[in-house]
Amino acid sequence: MSAAGRGVVVTGMGATTPLGGDVQATWDGLLAGASGTRPIEDDWPSRFELPVDYASQLAVEPSEILKRVEMRRLDRSEQVAIVAARQAWEHADLGDYPATEDGTPKVDGLRLAVVIGTGIGGATTLLNQDDLLEQQGLRKVAVLTIPMLMPNGPAAHVGLEFGAAAGIHAPVSACASGAEAIAWGWRMLQADEVDVVVAGGAEACIAPITLAGFCQARTMATGWEDPTLASRPFDAKRNGFVLGEGSGIVVMEREEFAKARGATVHGRIAGIGTSADAYHITAPDPEGVGQSRAIASALRTAGLEPSDVGHVNCHATSTPVGDVAETVAVRKAVGDHPVLTAPKGSLGHLLGAAGAVEAIATILAVREGLVPPTANLTDLDSDVELDVVGGEARKVTLDAAINDSFGFGGHNVALAVTPA
Amino acid sequence: MATKEEILPDLASIVEEVAGVDASEVTPEKSFVDDLDIDSLSMVEIAVQAEDKFGVKIPDDELAKLSTVSDAVDYISSHS
Numbered sequence: 001m002s003a004a005g006r007g008v009v010v011t012g013m014g015a016t017t018p019l020g021g022d023v024q025a026t027w028d029g030l031l032a033g034a035s036g037t038r039p040i041e042d043d044w045p046s047r048f049e050l051p052v053d054y055a056s057q058l059a060v061e062p063s064e065i066l067k068r069v070e071m072r073r074l075d076r077s078e079q080v081a082i083v084a085a086r087q088a089w090e091h092a093d094l095g096d097y098p099a100t101e102d103g104t105p106k107v108d109g110l111r112l113a114v115v116i117g118t119g120i121g122g123a124t125t126l127l128n129q130d131d132l133l134e135q136q137g138l139r140k141v142a143v144l145t146i147p148m149l150m151p152n153g154p155a156a157h158v159g160l161e162f163g164a165a166a167g168i169h170a171p172v173s174a175c176a177s178g179a180e181a182i183a184w185g186w187r188m189l190q191a192d193e194v195d196v197v198v199a200g201g202a203e204a205c206i207a208p209i210t211l212a213g214f215c216q217a218r219t220m221a222t223g224w225e226d227p228t229l230a231s232r233p234f235d236a237k238r239n240g241f242v243l244g245e246g247s248g249i250v251v252m253e254r255e256e257f258a259k260a261r262g263a264t265v266h267g268r269i270a271g272i273g274t275s276a277d278a279y280h281i282t283a284p285d286p287e288g289v290g291q292s293r294a295i296a297s298a299l300r301t302a303g304l305e306p307s308d309v310g311h312v313n314c315h316a317t318s319t320p321v322g323d324v325a326e327t328v329a330v331r332k333a334v335g336d337h338p339v340l341t342a343p344k345g346s347l348g349h350l351l352g353a354a355g356a357v358e359a360i361a362t363i364l365a366v367r368e369g370l371v372p373p374t375a376n377l378t379d380l381d382s383d384v385e386l387d388v389v390g391g392e393a394r395k396v397t398l399d400a401a402i403n404d405s406f407g408f409g410g411h412n413v414a415l416a417v418t419p420a
Numbered sequence: 421m422a423t424k425e426e427i428l429p430d431l432a433s434i435v436e437e438v439a440g441v442d443a444s445e446v447t448p449e450k451s452f453v454d455d456l457d458i459d460s461l462s463m464v465e466i467a468v469q470a471e472d473k474f475g476v477k478i479p480d481d482e483l484a485k486l487s488t489v490s491d492a493v494d495y496i497s498s499h500s
Contacts, residue, residue, distance in 0.1 A: 069440025143465045 007255030012092025021060030035228035054227035056244030056348025075122035076204035081154035117177030119352030121151030174407030179355025200249035200356035232376035233316035233342030244348030248357030271302025277410030288329030295333035316342035345375030355405030448490035
């Protein structure tokens, strides 16, 4: 039971990531310390002389799952959201949708919300349609251009599919968007506005201009001949992140509602914390003040003590400054004792989807008592004075874990996860 | 000028491409909105593709009058 008095339970999870087309394949990849980073099979990295010619690309293309008409009408960021959301809905066993006469879905649309964030939105649609306008004129511009490029598109399409009439929201806070969506949904459940929330993040923007922009911001891992070695959080040789794509979606419910319908509970979002650095547009505060406030707030809303937290699933993107700043924040808010991991070594950086996919990894770590290793961690940075799992997954019994997510703009989100 | 028999299968495949309705469902008596569940944005897409395919102009006010598949086939046949 959380400090605020209402339990929020997780009853469904779905994902499509560079490690696999579903939650199980993604979790298996994390436990194995596998890498989802692959060369970009296109000529544009060399054509534009980009210092990066790899990315963490989807393991399973949406076109293998969705109908042709769905592929035409949805931006890639919307496609991945639909794929992951359908998995989560089915996992939660909420029944057929939209409403049918046999009493499914098992939630009233007026008590159902969807909250799905994205960092970038339908950037590739915007670029493609602008090319068409410039080269072939107005008549060739797709009728659905605007709903495909709008950043609330993933949330809107998923909400429409399930009939979420209580609200559809799309927080945009860069790389914290997916976690902020879960925090937003948690608040709606706490306020008893809804019984069920489908929440998470979606991102698909591997394109010349996004890669070029991140390269110019000097945030990308460069110079790696073997792409699978490029993302290496907390390792002494790390030099930036690897751009990724995918989606993670959870189904959260009010505990009483889930119990009454006999749903299987996989874990709890016991508390949430959000804060802002108010420090710099891209760099994190090296003292970790804002980040530690978010973690402390997640513990407070969960009614947990720092000593309860056995594990932190870190945001650590593999940048030299960011990873160390996060460990400062963890020491401040939690202490020296938790076991850390950084899933971006395997996943790459899924931007607006990262927080949601990694929240799922945190829920599974607590449920299974197993912390996945940080891929490519061979030589721990000497400034990191905490216990980071490298090499092989570690068995740990967990009463509580924290999942961190931070975004350009100084957005900080922490989720407190406890067992079912 | 294309005959109505020639237009129907091509129009049906455009409807399938745009709206995901099976081409065999696209028969003359069907209403786009009531029977085939096609929304107004999809109708605009169908019109744009039909204009390219059949070399006709379908202004928005004419498009609004095309309620059944046979309305569309008749319009295309008399304007192409």
